[in-house]
Amino acid sequence: KLKEGKNTCLLFYCKNNLLVVLYKKEMKIIKGTTMHEVLNKKGFICDMDGVIYHGNKILDGVKEFVNYLIDNDKHFVFLTNSAERTPHELSMKLERMGLNVSADHFYTSAMATAEFLSQQNPGCTAYVIGEAALSKALYDRKIYMNDVNPDYVVVGETRTYSFEKIEKAIALINAGAKLIGANPDTVGVTEKGIMPATGSLIAPIEIATGKKAYFVGKPNPLMLRHGLRILGCHSADIAFIGDRMDTDIISGIESELDTVLVLSGVTSREDVNMFPYRPKYILGGVGDIIK
Numbered sequence: 114k115l116k117e118g119k120n121t122c123l124l125f126y127c128k129n130n131l132l133v134v135l136y137k138k139e140m141k142i143i144k145g146t147t148m149h150e151v152l153n154k155k156g157f158i159c160d161m162d163g164v165i166y167h168g169n170k171i172l173d174g175v176k177e178f179v180n181y182l183i184d185n186d187k188h189f190v191f192l193t194n195s196a197e198r199t200p201h202e203l204s205m206k207l208e209r210m211g212l213n214v215s216a217d218h219f220y221t222s223a224m225a226t227a228e229f230l231s232q233q234n235p236g237c238t239a240y241v242i243g244e245a246a247l248s249k250a251l252y253d254r255k256i257y258m259n260d261v262n263p264d265y266v267v268v269g270e271t272r273t274y275s276f277e278k279i280e281k282a283i284a285l286i287n288a289g290a291k292l293i294g295a296n297p298d299t300v301g302v303t304e305k306g307i308m309p310a311t312g313s314l315i316a317p318i319e320i321a322t323g324k325k326a327y328f329v330g331k332p333n334p335l336m337l338r339h340g341l342r343i344l345g346c347h348s349a350d351i352a353f354i355g356d357r358m359d360t361d362i363i364s365g366i367e368s369e370l371d372t373v374l375v376l377s378g379v380t381s382r383e384d385v386n387m388f389p390y391r392p393k394y395i396l397g398g399v400g401d402i403i404k
Contacts, residue, residue: 163378174400196269222330243269296330
């Protein structure tokens, strides 16, 4: 018996040099020529949380996969909806896990949010509920902090969420500030389990004000366009790897990229059937790509 996530393989056999695995409801080609199609891509856009690590725990097969990208001169960028860390901090985090990836390989929703606001309203101000990385990204784009009469209230992941900050945000929005979310994720995965993400933190503000936030992170195509620009590759030569159907996979599909869903994050194989679209490939984790 073979297992992938919670699914037990009922039958597997070889056909035209492919390993075909039959599960209870579907057949999925997971080895052979199909994986060569992914490996032969020139560029990779890869999510981080649930794909590379859970919190501070690196996932199985990640070191081998990242080293493969580096050793084979692949173009790659880690495109994360998390706004908690700067590219340099993410680089250092992977270094502590035994991976040497320079800061220019990371693009965060904090950076995308700052770029979006600087293009929309140059020289604007913001009241920020989030970590220092979000404030720094805004500051780098000459968007300065203002808790009196800001143009925007910007929300990202934070561990210092409080009723006082919610109350302040509501008052500023009712006075005319626009509500911006770094990403729409409602939950994230850590080594301790599920934790609330930006979508959950911003919901009380939306309900109290009656105003809907504009979310910049995935699945907003703005985020993915930044990743494509960084790679400098044609979309046909890029694979998008993520763990979420509602942000990662839909972003890739709408940008006409080959999508790889890994089951190492928040999505199970059963969850896939709840969506009207499907990834091109479904794997247990990124390590399966090079096995």
